[in-house]
Amino acid sequence: MxxxxxxxxxxxxxxxxxxxxxxxxxxxxxxxxxxxxxxxxxxxxxxxxxxxxxxxxxxxxxxxxxxxxxxxxxxxxxxxxxxxxxxxxxxxxxxxxxxxxxxxxxxxxxxxxxxxxxxxxxxxxxxxxxxxxxxxxxxxxxxxxxxxxxxxxxxxxxxxxxxxxxxxxxxxxxxxxxxxxxxxxxxxxxxxxxxxxxxxxxxxxxxxDFSPSYIHPELVREVHPPHVLGSEAHPHVTGLIHDETGFPTNDPQKSEKFLRELYDKVGNHRDELCLYDVKNEGKGRVCIVAYGSCARSARAAWKLAEKEGLQVEVLHLYTLFPLPVEIIQKVARRVEFMLIPELNLGQYAREVRKMAENWTTVISMGKIDGTLITPREILDRVTELVGKYESV
Amino acid sequence: MSATAGAPGAGAGGGKAAQAARAERARASAVDRTGLLAGRDLVQVRFGGSGGQGVILMGVILAMAGARDHRFVVQTQSYGPEARGGYSRSDVIISDAQIDYPELEHADLLVALNQASADEYIRVLRSDGVLVYDSENVTAVPPFKGEQFGIPFTRLAFEETGRKQTANILTLGAVAGITGVVTAESLRKAVLVMVPAGTEEINSKALARGLALRDR
Missing domain, CATH: 3.40.50.970 (Thiamin diphosphate (ThDP)-binding fold, Pyr/PP domains)
Structure with missing residues:
Protein backbone atom coordinates (compact mmCIF):
# COMPACT_ATOMS: atom_id res chain seq x y z
CA MET A 1 0.00 0.00 0.00
CA ASP A 209 3.65 2.52 -17.87
CA PHE A 210 2.88 5.77 -19.64
CA SER A 211 5.40 5.29 -22.43
CA PRO A 212 3.87 6.39 -25.69
CA SER A 213 3.99 2.95 -27.24
CA TYR A 214 2.36 1.16 -24.31
CA ILE A 215 -0.78 -0.86 -24.85
CA HIS A 216 -2.19 -3.05 -22.15
CA PRO A 217 -1.77 -6.72 -23.18
CA GLU A 218 -5.50 -7.40 -22.72
CA LEU A 219 -6.42 -4.61 -25.08
CA VAL A 220 -3.99 -5.18 -27.94
CA ARG A 221 -6.73 -5.97 -30.38
CA GLU A 222 -8.96 -3.07 -29.44
CA VAL A 223 -6.76 -0.06 -28.87
CA HIS A 224 -5.05 1.39 -31.92
CA PRO A 225 -1.25 1.27 -31.78
CA PRO A 226 -0.10 4.79 -30.94
CA HIS A 227 2.11 6.80 -33.21
CA VAL A 228 5.21 7.40 -31.21
CA LEU A 229 6.91 10.75 -31.59
CA GLY A 230 10.66 10.37 -31.75
CA SER A 231 10.55 6.73 -32.79
CA GLU A 232 12.15 5.60 -36.02
CA ALA A 233 8.83 5.37 -37.81
CA HIS A 234 7.37 8.50 -39.31
CA PRO A 235 4.61 9.44 -36.92
CA HIS A 236 1.54 11.27 -38.10
CA VAL A 237 -1.08 12.55 -35.74
CA THR A 238 -4.25 14.20 -37.01
CA GLY A 239 -7.79 15.00 -35.98
CA LEU A 240 -8.92 14.02 -39.45
CA ILE A 241 -10.34 10.54 -39.71
CA HIS A 242 -7.32 8.41 -40.40
CA ASP A 243 -6.27 4.84 -40.97
CA GLU A 244 -3.56 2.83 -39.26
CA THR A 245 -0.81 4.80 -41.05
CA GLY A 246 -2.05 7.89 -39.23
CA PHE A 247 -2.75 9.69 -42.49
CA PRO A 248 -6.22 10.97 -43.41
CA THR A 249 -8.63 8.80 -45.30
CA ASN A 250 -11.89 9.45 -47.12
CA ASP A 251 -12.64 5.80 -47.57
CA PRO A 252 -16.18 5.21 -46.17
CA GLN A 253 -15.34 1.70 -44.98
CA LYS A 254 -12.16 2.78 -43.24
CA SER A 255 -13.94 5.79 -41.71
CA GLU A 256 -16.68 3.70 -40.24
CA LYS A 257 -14.27 1.04 -39.02
CA PHE A 258 -12.13 3.65 -37.29
CA LEU A 259 -15.01 5.37 -35.52
CA ARG A 260 -16.65 2.10 -34.50
CA GLU A 261 -13.38 0.92 -33.04
CA LEU A 262 -13.10 4.14 -31.02
CA TYR A 263 -16.60 3.54 -29.70
CA ASP A 264 -16.15 -0.15 -29.05
CA LYS A 265 -12.93 0.07 -27.10
CA VAL A 266 -14.99 1.87 -24.44
CA GLY A 267 -18.43 0.35 -25.01
CA ASN A 268 -17.20 -3.25 -24.91
CA HIS A 269 -15.65 -2.71 -21.51
CA ARG A 270 -18.60 -1.42 -19.53
CA ASP A 271 -18.01 -4.25 -17.14
CA GLU A 272 -14.70 -2.75 -16.12
CA LEU A 273 -15.60 0.92 -16.54
CA CYS A 274 -18.98 1.07 -14.83
CA LEU A 275 -18.46 1.55 -11.10
CA TYR A 276 -21.43 1.65 -8.78
CA ASP A 277 -22.66 0.68 -5.39
CA VAL A 278 -26.09 -0.68 -4.45
CA LYS A 279 -27.44 -0.10 -0.95
CA ASN A 280 -30.43 -1.84 0.59
CA GLU A 281 -30.49 -4.13 -2.41
CA GLY A 282 -33.85 -5.47 -3.46
CA LYS A 283 -35.78 -3.71 -0.72
CA GLY A 284 -38.60 -1.27 -1.23
CA ARG A 285 -40.62 -0.10 -4.19
CA VAL A 286 -38.45 2.91 -4.96
CA CYS A 287 -34.80 3.10 -5.98
CA ILE A 288 -33.00 6.41 -5.68
CA VAL A 289 -30.41 6.61 -8.46
CA ALA A 290 -27.81 9.24 -7.64
CA TYR A 291 -24.27 10.41 -8.27
CA GLY A 292 -21.95 13.07 -6.88
CA SER A 293 -23.17 15.12 -3.90
CA CYS A 294 -26.72 13.94 -4.46
CA ALA A 295 -25.64 10.38 -3.71
CA ARG A 296 -24.78 11.53 -0.20
CA SER A 297 -28.26 13.02 0.17
CA ALA A 298 -29.67 9.75 -1.18
CA ARG A 299 -27.77 7.65 1.36
CA ALA A 300 -28.94 9.93 4.17
CA ALA A 301 -32.51 9.70 2.84
CA TRP A 302 -32.29 5.90 2.87
CA LYS A 303 -31.21 5.87 6.52
CA LEU A 304 -33.85 8.45 7.44
CA ALA A 305 -36.51 6.37 5.69
CA GLU A 306 -35.39 3.28 7.57
CA LYS A 307 -35.88 5.12 10.87
CA GLU A 308 -39.38 5.99 9.74
CA GLY A 309 -40.17 2.41 8.78
CA LEU A 310 -39.85 2.78 5.02
CA GLN A 311 -37.46 0.82 2.79
CA VAL A 312 -35.79 2.41 -0.22
CA GLU A 313 -32.99 1.16 -2.41
CA VAL A 314 -30.07 3.38 -3.41
CA LEU A 315 -28.06 2.96 -6.59
CA HIS A 316 -24.97 5.14 -6.31
CA LEU A 317 -23.29 5.60 -9.69
CA TYR A 318 -19.60 6.42 -9.86
CA THR A 319 -19.48 6.02 -13.64
CA LEU A 320 -22.00 8.02 -15.67
CA PHE A 321 -20.61 7.18 -19.11
CA PRO A 322 -20.36 4.67 -20.67
CA LEU A 323 -23.94 4.20 -19.52
CA PRO A 324 -24.22 1.52 -16.83
CA VAL A 325 -26.99 -0.18 -18.79
CA GLU A 326 -26.79 -3.56 -17.09
CA ILE A 327 -27.21 -2.42 -13.50
CA ILE A 328 -29.85 0.19 -14.35
CA GLN A 329 -31.95 -2.40 -16.16
CA LYS A 330 -31.42 -4.98 -13.45
CA VAL A 331 -32.69 -2.62 -10.77
CA ALA A 332 -35.44 -1.25 -13.02
CA ARG A 333 -36.91 -4.73 -13.27
CA ARG A 334 -37.49 -4.96 -9.53
CA VAL A 335 -38.69 -1.48 -8.49
CA GLU A 336 -41.79 0.53 -9.32
CA PHE A 337 -40.05 3.89 -9.34
CA MET A 338 -36.60 5.19 -10.01
CA LEU A 339 -36.11 8.62 -8.49
CA ILE A 340 -33.19 10.66 -9.83
CA PRO A 341 -32.23 13.63 -7.64
CA GLU A 342 -29.68 15.83 -9.39
CA LEU A 343 -28.47 19.43 -9.36
CA ASN A 344 -29.69 20.14 -12.89
CA LEU A 345 -33.02 19.90 -14.67
CA GLY A 346 -32.95 16.17 -15.23
CA GLN A 347 -29.96 15.66 -17.50
CA TYR A 348 -29.11 12.18 -16.30
CA ALA A 349 -32.72 11.26 -15.54
CA ARG A 350 -33.34 11.36 -19.30
CA GLU A 351 -30.53 8.87 -19.82
CA VAL A 352 -31.91 6.60 -17.11
CA ARG A 353 -35.39 6.88 -18.58
CA LYS A 354 -34.12 5.69 -21.96
CA MET A 355 -32.59 2.63 -20.33
CA ALA A 356 -35.32 1.82 -17.81
CA GLU A 357 -38.71 2.96 -19.06
CA ASN A 358 -39.73 -0.48 -20.26
CA TRP A 359 -39.76 -1.73 -16.68
CA THR A 360 -40.24 1.16 -14.31
CA THR A 361 -41.36 4.76 -13.93
CA VAL A 362 -38.44 7.16 -13.92
CA ILE A 363 -38.99 10.35 -11.93
CA SER A 364 -36.66 13.30 -12.27
CA MET A 365 -36.02 15.54 -9.28
CA GLY A 366 -33.97 18.54 -10.31
CA LYS A 367 -32.73 21.50 -8.30
CA ILE A 368 -30.92 24.52 -9.72
CA ASP A 369 -30.82 27.04 -6.88
CA GLY A 370 -27.17 26.38 -6.04
CA THR A 371 -27.86 24.37 -2.90
CA LEU A 372 -27.78 20.63 -2.30
CA ILE A 373 -30.90 18.50 -2.30
CA THR A 374 -31.62 17.61 1.32
CA PRO A 375 -32.37 14.06 2.50
CA ARG A 376 -35.77 15.28 3.68
CA GLU A 377 -36.65 16.60 0.22
CA ILE A 378 -35.81 13.22 -1.29
CA LEU A 379 -37.71 11.31 1.35
CA ASP A 380 -40.77 13.53 0.95
CA ARG A 381 -40.78 12.73 -2.76
CA VAL A 382 -40.40 9.00 -2.06
CA THR A 383 -43.26 9.06 0.45
CA GLU A 384 -45.40 10.95 -2.03
CA LEU A 385 -44.67 8.39 -4.77
CA VAL A 386 -45.37 5.40 -2.59
CA GLY A 387 -48.52 6.94 -1.11
CA LYS A 388 -49.87 8.26 -4.36
CA TYR A 389 -49.85 4.93 -6.08
CA GLU A 390 -50.87 2.77 -3.16
CA SER A 391 -54.54 3.66 -3.47
CA VAL A 392 -54.72 3.27 -7.25
CA MET B 1 -11.87 -2.32 -10.21
CA SER B 2 -14.84 -3.79 -12.02
CA ALA B 3 -18.25 -3.21 -10.56
CA THR B 4 -18.79 -6.83 -9.72
CA ALA B 5 -15.38 -7.50 -8.25
CA GLY B 6 -14.82 -4.35 -6.26
CA ALA B 7 -17.55 -1.78 -6.28
CA PRO B 8 -16.44 1.27 -4.35
CA GLY B 9 -17.32 1.07 -0.70
CA ALA B 10 -19.50 3.26 1.40
CA GLY B 11 -17.24 6.28 1.33
CA ALA B 12 -14.70 7.56 3.78
CA GLY B 13 -15.44 5.01 6.47
CA GLY B 14 -13.01 2.22 5.70
CA GLY B 15 -13.60 -1.45 6.50
CA LYS B 16 -15.42 -2.82 9.53
CA ALA B 17 -12.22 -3.46 11.47
CA ALA B 18 -10.96 0.03 10.74
CA GLN B 19 -14.27 1.50 11.84
CA ALA B 20 -14.16 -0.43 15.10
CA ALA B 21 -10.62 0.77 15.75
CA ARG B 22 -11.65 4.32 15.04
CA ALA B 23 -14.65 4.07 17.33
CA GLU B 24 -12.38 2.75 20.09
CA ARG B 25 -9.99 5.69 19.69
CA ALA B 26 -12.94 8.10 19.57
CA ARG B 27 -14.18 6.74 22.89
CA ALA B 28 -10.73 7.22 24.36
CA SER B 29 -10.74 10.88 23.34
CA ALA B 30 -14.28 11.40 24.66
CA VAL B 31 -12.96 11.14 28.21
CA ASP B 32 -11.05 14.36 27.67
CA ARG B 33 -14.01 16.28 26.34
CA THR B 34 -16.04 18.18 28.88
CA GLY B 35 -18.53 20.94 28.29
CA LEU B 36 -22.08 21.73 27.26
CA LEU B 37 -22.00 19.73 24.01
CA ALA B 38 -19.40 17.11 24.90
CA GLY B 39 -21.95 14.33 25.30
CA ARG B 40 -23.58 14.60 21.88
CA ASP B 41 -22.69 11.96 19.30
CA LEU B 42 -23.46 14.41 16.51
CA VAL B 43 -22.58 18.08 16.71
CA GLN B 44 -23.30 20.57 13.94
CA VAL B 45 -21.41 23.85 14.19
CA ARG B 46 -21.79 27.04 12.18
CA PHE B 47 -19.28 29.89 12.17
CA GLY B 48 -20.50 33.12 10.63
CA GLY B 49 -18.79 36.45 10.03
CA SER B 50 -17.58 38.70 7.28
CA GLY B 51 -14.84 37.91 4.77
CA GLY B 52 -11.38 38.43 6.27
CA GLN B 53 -12.29 37.53 9.86
CA GLY B 54 -10.84 34.05 9.46
CA VAL B 55 -14.17 32.30 9.65
CA ILE B 56 -13.35 29.55 7.17
CA LEU B 57 -10.02 28.87 8.89
CA MET B 58 -11.89 28.47 12.17
CA GLY B 59 -14.02 25.76 10.63
CA VAL B 60 -11.01 24.02 9.15
CA ILE B 61 -9.14 24.04 12.44
CA LEU B 62 -12.13 22.78 14.40
CA ALA B 63 -12.63 20.02 11.82
CA MET B 64 -8.99 19.04 12.03
CA ALA B 65 -9.22 18.89 15.81
CA GLY B 66 -12.34 16.71 15.51
CA ALA B 67 -10.47 14.38 13.15
CA ARG B 68 -7.63 14.22 15.68
CA ASP B 69 -10.21 13.09 18.23
CA HIS B 70 -10.79 10.18 15.80
CA ARG B 71 -14.33 11.21 14.98
CA PHE B 72 -15.89 11.65 11.55
CA VAL B 73 -15.88 15.25 10.37
CA VAL B 74 -17.01 17.24 7.37
CA GLN B 75 -16.28 20.91 6.88
CA THR B 76 -18.07 22.95 4.23
CA GLN B 77 -18.17 26.63 3.53
CA SER B 78 -20.05 29.34 1.78
CA TYR B 79 -18.69 32.71 0.88
CA GLY B 80 -19.19 35.57 -1.50
CA PRO B 81 -16.79 36.52 -4.29
CA GLU B 82 -15.15 39.34 -2.28
CA ALA B 83 -11.68 38.97 -0.71
CA ARG B 84 -12.64 41.27 2.18
CA GLY B 85 -16.11 42.04 3.43
CA GLY B 86 -19.12 40.18 2.14
CA TYR B 87 -20.45 37.22 4.06
CA SER B 88 -18.53 34.17 5.04
CA ARG B 89 -19.61 31.05 6.80
CA SER B 90 -18.03 27.76 7.65
CA ASP B 91 -19.89 24.68 8.82
CA VAL B 92 -18.48 21.68 10.64
CA ILE B 93 -20.18 18.39 11.41
CA ILE B 94 -18.49 16.19 14.00
CA SER B 95 -19.99 12.74 14.46
CA ASP B 96 -19.34 9.33 15.92
CA ALA B 97 -20.94 7.79 12.82
CA GLN B 98 -20.15 8.24 9.16
CA ILE B 99 -21.58 11.46 7.74
CA ASP B 100 -23.72 11.16 4.63
CA TYR B 101 -25.35 14.51 4.03
CA PRO B 102 -22.47 16.99 4.24
CA GLU B 103 -24.32 20.17 5.11
CA LEU B 104 -25.98 21.37 8.28
CA GLU B 105 -29.64 20.73 8.72
CA HIS B 106 -29.61 22.75 11.92
CA ALA B 107 -26.90 23.93 14.28
CA ASP B 108 -26.09 22.80 17.79
CA LEU B 109 -23.57 25.59 18.09
CA LEU B 110 -23.58 28.97 16.39
CA VAL B 111 -20.52 31.17 16.56
CA ALA B 112 -21.37 34.64 15.27
CA LEU B 113 -18.58 37.15 14.76
CA ASN B 114 -20.75 39.91 13.35
CA GLN B 115 -24.30 41.22 13.64
CA ALA B 116 -25.40 40.06 10.19
CA SER B 117 -24.48 36.44 10.80
CA ALA B 118 -26.13 36.42 14.23
CA ASP B 119 -29.34 37.77 12.71
CA GLU B 120 -29.19 35.46 9.70
CA TYR B 121 -28.22 32.16 11.31
CA ILE B 122 -30.09 32.25 14.62
CA ARG B 123 -32.94 30.51 12.81
CA VAL B 124 -30.84 27.38 12.22
CA LEU B 125 -29.80 27.14 15.87
CA ARG B 126 -31.67 24.46 17.80
CA SER B 127 -33.41 25.59 20.97
CA ASP B 128 -31.12 23.28 22.99
CA GLY B 129 -28.07 24.61 21.18
CA VAL B 130 -25.41 27.09 22.25
CA LEU B 131 -24.92 30.62 20.94
CA VAL B 132 -21.48 32.20 21.15
CA TYR B 133 -20.98 35.72 19.83
CA ASP B 134 -18.52 38.58 19.85
CA SER B 135 -20.25 40.96 22.23
CA GLU B 136 -18.69 44.08 20.71
CA ASN B 137 -19.67 43.21 17.15
CA VAL B 138 -23.07 41.77 17.93
CA THR B 139 -24.78 44.53 19.87
CA ALA B 140 -28.40 43.57 19.22
CA VAL B 141 -28.47 39.95 20.31
CA PRO B 142 -31.24 38.11 18.45
CA PRO B 143 -33.85 36.51 20.71
CA PHE B 144 -32.68 33.08 21.83
CA LYS B 145 -33.71 31.23 24.97
CA GLY B 146 -30.90 28.66 25.16
CA GLU B 147 -27.36 28.90 26.52
CA GLN B 148 -25.52 31.95 25.24
CA PHE B 149 -22.13 33.51 25.71
CA GLY B 150 -21.33 37.05 24.59
CA ILE B 151 -17.60 37.67 24.88
CA PRO B 152 -15.57 40.57 23.45
CA PHE B 153 -13.26 38.24 21.51
CA THR B 154 -11.71 40.87 19.28
CA ARG B 155 -10.84 43.15 22.22
CA LEU B 156 -9.50 40.26 24.30
CA ALA B 157 -7.35 39.13 21.37
CA PHE B 158 -5.91 42.62 20.97
CA GLU B 159 -5.18 42.84 24.69
CA GLU B 160 -3.58 39.42 24.76
CA THR B 161 -1.45 39.48 21.60
CA GLY B 162 -1.57 43.03 20.26
CA ARG B 163 -3.16 41.70 17.10
CA LYS B 164 -6.87 41.56 16.55
CA GLN B 165 -6.31 39.00 13.76
CA THR B 166 -5.87 36.39 16.48
CA ALA B 167 -9.51 36.85 17.53
CA ASN B 168 -10.57 33.78 15.56
CA ILE B 169 -8.13 31.51 17.39
CA LEU B 170 -9.09 32.98 20.76
CA THR B 171 -12.75 32.39 19.88
CA LEU B 172 -12.00 28.78 18.97
CA GLY B 173 -10.36 28.28 22.34
CA ALA B 174 -13.41 29.69 24.08
CA VAL B 175 -15.75 27.54 22.00
CA ALA B 176 -13.82 24.35 22.76
CA GLY B 177 -13.54 25.26 26.45
CA ILE B 178 -17.21 26.03 26.90
CA THR B 179 -18.74 23.29 24.75
CA GLY B 180 -16.17 20.48 24.65
CA VAL B 181 -16.89 19.70 20.99
CA VAL B 182 -13.19 18.89 20.60
CA THR B 183 -10.44 18.20 23.11
CA ALA B 184 -8.12 21.05 24.03
CA GLU B 185 -5.14 18.90 23.10
CA SER B 186 -6.37 18.18 19.56
CA LEU B 187 -7.29 21.83 19.11
CA ARG B 188 -3.82 22.94 20.16
CA LYS B 189 -2.22 20.63 17.62
CA ALA B 190 -4.58 21.68 14.85
CA VAL B 191 -3.93 25.37 15.50
CA LEU B 192 -0.19 24.83 15.25
CA VAL B 193 -0.57 22.99 11.94
CA MET B 194 -2.87 25.56 10.38
CA VAL B 195 -1.73 29.03 11.39
CA PRO B 196 0.81 30.87 9.21
CA ALA B 197 4.45 30.13 9.99
CA GLY B 198 5.89 32.59 12.47
CA THR B 199 2.59 33.22 14.22
CA GLU B 200 2.55 30.03 16.31
CA GLU B 201 3.50 31.81 19.51
CA ILE B 202 0.92 34.59 19.45
CA ASN B 203 -1.78 32.20 18.29
CA SER B 204 -0.93 29.79 21.11
CA LYS B 205 -1.32 32.69 23.55
CA ALA B 206 -4.67 33.60 22.01
CA LEU B 207 -5.81 30.00 22.19
CA ALA B 208 -4.81 29.65 25.85
CA ARG B 209 -6.68 32.82 26.72
CA GLY B 210 -9.74 31.50 24.92
CA LEU B 211 -9.60 28.12 26.64
CA ALA B 212 -9.30 29.85 30.02
CA LEU B 213 -12.64 31.60 29.45
CA ARG B 214 -14.45 28.40 30.39
CA ASP B 215 -13.58 29.16 34.01
CA ARG B 216 -15.17 32.59 33.99
Missing part, protein backbone atom coordinates in the same frame (compact mmCIF):
# COMPACT_ATOMS: atom_id res chain seq x y z
CA UNK A 2 2.66 2.48 1.03
CA UNK A 3 4.37 2.20 -2.30
CA UNK A 4 1.37 3.38 -4.26
CA UNK A 5 -0.04 5.86 -1.80
CA UNK A 6 3.04 7.82 -0.88
CA UNK A 7 1.59 11.26 -1.48
CA UNK A 8 -1.60 10.78 0.43
CA UNK A 9 0.12 9.07 3.34
CA UNK A 10 2.56 11.93 3.66
CA UNK A 11 -0.32 14.29 4.40
CA UNK A 12 -0.67 13.55 8.09
CA UNK A 13 1.36 11.88 10.74
CA UNK A 14 -1.60 9.92 12.00
CA UNK A 15 -3.51 8.35 9.12
CA UNK A 16 -6.58 7.65 11.23
CA UNK A 17 -7.17 11.35 11.59
CA UNK A 18 -6.53 12.55 8.07
CA UNK A 19 -8.50 15.59 7.04
CA UNK A 20 -8.13 16.57 3.41
CA UNK A 21 -9.90 18.96 1.10
CA UNK A 22 -11.58 17.29 -1.88
CA UNK A 23 -9.54 19.19 -4.44
CA UNK A 24 -6.32 18.34 -2.66
CA UNK A 25 -7.31 14.67 -2.51
CA UNK A 26 -7.79 14.79 -6.27
CA UNK A 27 -4.28 16.16 -6.78
CA UNK A 28 -2.83 13.52 -4.44
CA UNK A 29 -4.70 10.79 -6.29
CA UNK A 30 -3.27 11.98 -9.57
CA UNK A 31 0.26 12.08 -8.15
CA UNK A 32 -0.09 8.63 -6.64
CA UNK A 33 -1.41 7.29 -9.93
CA UNK A 34 1.72 8.57 -11.67
CA UNK A 35 0.54 11.82 -13.27
CA UNK A 36 3.63 13.92 -13.89
CA UNK A 37 2.29 16.58 -16.26
CA UNK A 38 -0.26 19.26 -15.47
CA UNK A 39 -1.26 22.23 -17.56
CA UNK A 40 -4.12 24.43 -16.51
CA UNK A 41 -5.62 27.80 -15.85
CA UNK A 42 -7.00 28.55 -12.38
CA UNK A 43 -10.73 28.79 -11.90
CA UNK A 44 -12.97 28.52 -8.84
CA UNK A 45 -13.95 25.98 -7.54
CA UNK A 46 -11.13 23.84 -8.97
CA UNK A 47 -8.09 26.04 -8.30
CA UNK A 48 -6.80 24.08 -5.29
CA UNK A 49 -6.08 21.10 -7.56
CA UNK A 50 -3.82 23.28 -9.65
CA UNK A 51 -2.23 24.88 -6.58
CA UNK A 52 -1.38 21.47 -5.16
CA UNK A 53 0.08 20.29 -8.46
CA UNK A 54 2.17 23.48 -8.73
CA UNK A 55 3.74 22.70 -5.35
CA UNK A 56 4.04 18.92 -5.63
CA UNK A 57 4.92 18.19 -9.27
CA UNK A 58 8.36 19.83 -9.31
CA UNK A 59 9.30 17.77 -6.23
CA UNK A 60 8.82 14.55 -8.18
CA UNK A 61 10.39 15.76 -11.39
CA UNK A 62 7.10 16.48 -13.09
CA UNK A 63 6.07 19.35 -15.34
CA UNK A 64 3.65 22.04 -14.22
CA UNK A 65 2.48 24.71 -16.66
CA UNK A 66 0.14 27.59 -16.02
CA UNK A 67 -1.14 28.38 -19.50
CA UNK A 68 -2.79 31.52 -20.83
CA UNK A 69 -6.22 29.93 -20.94
CA UNK A 70 -8.05 26.60 -20.93
CA UNK A 71 -7.70 26.02 -24.68
CA UNK A 72 -3.94 26.23 -24.37
CA UNK A 73 -4.08 24.09 -21.23
CA UNK A 74 -5.79 21.13 -22.82
CA UNK A 75 -3.64 21.44 -25.94
CA UNK A 76 -0.50 21.36 -23.78
CA UNK A 77 -1.90 18.25 -22.12
CA UNK A 78 -2.41 16.59 -25.48
CA UNK A 79 1.19 17.41 -26.36
CA UNK A 80 2.39 16.01 -23.06
CA UNK A 81 0.30 12.91 -23.58
CA UNK A 82 1.65 12.29 -27.09
CA UNK A 83 5.15 12.62 -25.66
CA UNK A 84 4.47 9.87 -23.15
CA UNK A 85 3.08 11.55 -20.06
CA UNK A 86 -0.31 10.93 -18.60
CA UNK A 87 -1.38 14.56 -18.65
CA UNK A 88 -3.97 16.23 -16.51
CA UNK A 89 -5.89 19.46 -16.30
CA UNK A 90 -8.55 20.73 -13.92
CA UNK A 91 -11.19 23.35 -14.53
CA UNK A 92 -14.80 24.38 -14.01
CA UNK A 93 -17.71 24.96 -16.40
CA UNK A 94 -16.48 28.01 -18.34
CA UNK A 95 -13.05 26.43 -18.83
CA UNK A 96 -14.57 23.07 -19.67
CA UNK A 97 -16.54 24.79 -22.46
CA UNK A 98 -13.35 26.23 -23.91
CA UNK A 99 -11.71 22.81 -23.89
CA UNK A 100 -14.38 21.00 -25.85
CA UNK A 101 -12.93 21.18 -29.35
CA UNK A 102 -9.56 19.89 -28.20
CA UNK A 103 -11.19 17.09 -26.20
CA UNK A 104 -12.57 15.82 -29.51
CA UNK A 105 -9.07 16.01 -30.95
CA UNK A 106 -7.71 14.04 -27.98
CA UNK A 107 -10.33 11.36 -28.53
CA UNK A 108 -9.43 11.20 -32.24
CA UNK A 109 -5.69 10.98 -31.69
CA UNK A 110 -6.25 8.65 -28.72
CA UNK A 111 -4.31 10.72 -26.23
CA UNK A 112 -4.75 9.53 -22.65
CA UNK A 113 -5.74 12.53 -20.51
CA UNK A 114 -7.47 13.34 -17.28
CA UNK A 115 -9.82 16.31 -17.20
CA UNK A 116 -11.31 17.24 -13.85
CA UNK A 117 -14.37 19.49 -13.97
CA UNK A 118 -15.39 20.81 -10.57
CA UNK A 119 -18.87 22.00 -11.47
CA UNK A 120 -20.24 25.37 -10.45
CA UNK A 121 -23.74 26.65 -11.00
CA UNK A 122 -23.97 27.78 -14.63
CA UNK A 123 -24.41 28.57 -17.44
CA UNK A 124 -21.62 31.04 -18.26
CA UNK A 125 -19.85 32.50 -15.23
CA UNK A 126 -22.87 31.45 -13.18
CA UNK A 127 -22.14 31.18 -9.49
CA UNK A 128 -18.52 30.20 -8.94
CA UNK A 129 -19.00 29.13 -5.32
CA UNK A 130 -22.28 27.24 -5.70
CA UNK A 131 -22.50 23.51 -6.51
CA UNK A 132 -24.22 22.12 -9.56
CA UNK A 133 -24.28 19.06 -11.78
CA UNK A 134 -25.08 21.05 -14.88
CA UNK A 135 -22.15 19.77 -16.96
CA UNK A 136 -23.17 16.12 -17.10
CA UNK A 137 -24.35 16.09 -20.68
CA UNK A 138 -21.57 18.45 -21.69
CA UNK A 139 -19.10 15.87 -20.40
CA UNK A 140 -20.81 13.32 -22.63
CA UNK A 141 -21.57 15.36 -25.74
CA UNK A 142 -19.69 18.64 -25.38
CA UNK A 143 -17.41 18.03 -28.32
CA UNK A 144 -18.90 17.54 -31.74
CA UNK A 145 -19.35 14.33 -33.67
CA UNK A 146 -20.07 10.82 -32.49
CA UNK A 147 -17.48 9.88 -29.95
CA UNK A 148 -16.98 7.69 -26.91
CA UNK A 149 -16.79 9.26 -23.46
CA UNK A 150 -15.67 8.01 -20.09
CA UNK A 151 -17.12 10.14 -17.29
CA UNK A 152 -16.83 9.50 -13.56
CA UNK A 153 -18.52 11.41 -10.72
CA UNK A 154 -17.06 11.94 -7.23
CA UNK A 155 -19.31 12.21 -4.18
CA UNK A 156 -16.84 12.64 -1.31
CA UNK A 157 -13.22 13.31 -0.50
CA UNK A 158 -12.26 9.64 -0.67
CA UNK A 159 -13.78 9.50 -4.16
CA UNK A 160 -11.74 12.49 -5.20
CA UNK A 161 -8.67 10.42 -4.43
CA UNK A 162 -9.62 6.96 -5.62
CA UNK A 163 -11.73 7.94 -8.64
CA UNK A 164 -8.90 10.17 -9.82
CA UNK A 165 -6.70 7.08 -9.67
CA UNK A 166 -9.33 5.04 -11.48
CA UNK A 167 -9.67 7.76 -14.12
CA UNK A 168 -5.93 7.79 -14.74
CA UNK A 169 -5.97 4.04 -15.06
CA UNK A 170 -8.89 4.08 -17.50
CA UNK A 171 -7.27 6.81 -19.59
CA UNK A 172 -4.04 4.87 -19.78
CA UNK A 173 -5.67 1.53 -20.58
CA UNK A 174 -8.11 2.78 -23.18
CA UNK A 175 -5.97 5.61 -24.55
CA UNK A 176 -8.73 8.19 -24.34
CA UNK A 177 -9.54 11.31 -22.33
CA UNK A 178 -11.41 10.60 -19.10
CA UNK A 179 -13.48 13.26 -17.35
CA UNK A 180 -13.91 13.30 -13.60
CA UNK A 181 -16.87 15.40 -12.49
CA UNK A 182 -17.05 16.88 -9.03
CA UNK A 183 -18.97 19.85 -7.73
CA UNK A 184 -18.18 22.82 -5.55
CA UNK A 185 -19.22 21.06 -2.34
CA UNK A 186 -17.12 17.96 -3.01
CA UNK A 187 -14.16 20.02 -4.24
CA UNK A 188 -14.09 22.48 -1.36
CA UNK A 189 -15.19 20.31 1.54
CA UNK A 190 -12.73 18.91 4.00
CA UNK A 191 -13.51 15.50 5.32
CA UNK A 192 -11.98 12.75 7.40
CA UNK A 193 -10.56 10.13 5.13
CA UNK A 194 -9.45 6.60 5.91
CA UNK A 195 -6.52 5.49 3.76
CA UNK A 196 -7.01 1.79 4.52
CA UNK A 197 -10.03 1.90 2.27
CA UNK A 198 -8.05 2.65 -0.84
CA UNK A 199 -5.91 -0.42 -0.59
CA UNK A 200 -8.26 -2.33 -2.82
CA UNK A 201 -7.61 0.13 -5.61
CA UNK A 202 -3.99 -0.88 -5.68
CA UNK A 203 -2.52 -0.29 -9.08
CA UNK A 204 -0.19 -2.78 -10.70
CA UNK A 205 3.14 -1.85 -12.18
CA UNK A 206 1.71 -1.98 -15.73
CA UNK A 207 -0.63 0.82 -14.75
CA UNK A 208 2.33 3.13 -14.39
Missing amino acids: ERWHTHVLREKIDPSSMLIQGNRACALGALDAGVRFFAGYPITPSSEIMEAMAVELPKVGGVFLQMEDEIASICACIGGSLAGQLAMTATSGPGFSLMQEAIGYAIMVEAPLLIVDVMRAGPSTGRPTAPSQGDVMQARWGTHGDHPAVVLAASNVADMYRLTMAAVRFAQRFRTPVTLLADEVVGHMRESFAPELIDRYRLTSGDF
